[in-house]
Amino acid sequence: MRPLLPSAAGFPLLLAIVGCNQPSAADNAAPADKASTAAPEAAKPAADGAIPADAKRIEIAVVDEGFSPSTLDLKKGETVVLRFNRTTKSGCLNAIEIPDLGVKKELPLNTPVEVAITPQKEGKMTLQCWMAMVKATINVT
Ligand SMILES: [Cu+2]
Structure with a gap:
């Protein structure tokens, strides 16, 4: 020992x-x-940055109008990779948060950024810009 x-x-x-x-x-x-x-x-690789190779990926375009799609349907306990691609120059959207999951991530312009999440609770969560002005809804069932 x-x-x-x-x-x-x-x-x-x-x-x-x-x-x-x-x-x-x-x-x-x-x-x-x-x-x-x-x-x-x-x-x-760092454990907290590890993304399962077989995880489902969801492409999220970050554009002038906000997030597209603006509603995500996820399953409780399932790891999914959100793949953001910001093409708007708006500084409003140069970082995103999912407060319920403690996620904060910068989104460099025209650079895909992957965020793996595993929701553990059913219900609605919000994906938002760092100023909480632009929002998308995450439904967990
Ligand atoms: Cu904003």
């Missing part, structure tokens, strides 16, 4: 160091034996 503790405690710290300050962490901070155990972990 002893080996579990140091690695469990050290892992998040190492990740934080590597994430914020990769060169100096590798050169100065990490002793050689720690660096070698950390390497395989660092090679993996």
Whole structure:
């Protein structure tokens, strides 16, 4: 049981160091034996950014008129990938939020941005611009 503790405690710290300050962490901070155990972990994509390859994708155009489509029908517990493509220059829509899911995402112009969500609660949620002026409805059943 002893080996579990140091690695469990050290892992998040190492990740934080590597994430914020990769060169100096590798050169100065990490002793050689720690660096070698950390390497395989660092090679993996971040868990919170992982998008299942087989997830359903929904294309959402972000245009002058708002979101298209402006209503999304999703299933509770099912992961879907919302793929936004903003083609309007409106600064109003340069970032979106889904407050009920804690989602906030910037939308660079003409650059598709994917957001994976897994609604856990039935009902209506709102997808909106960061100013909460432009809205779309997410129905979860
Ligand atoms: Cu707005």
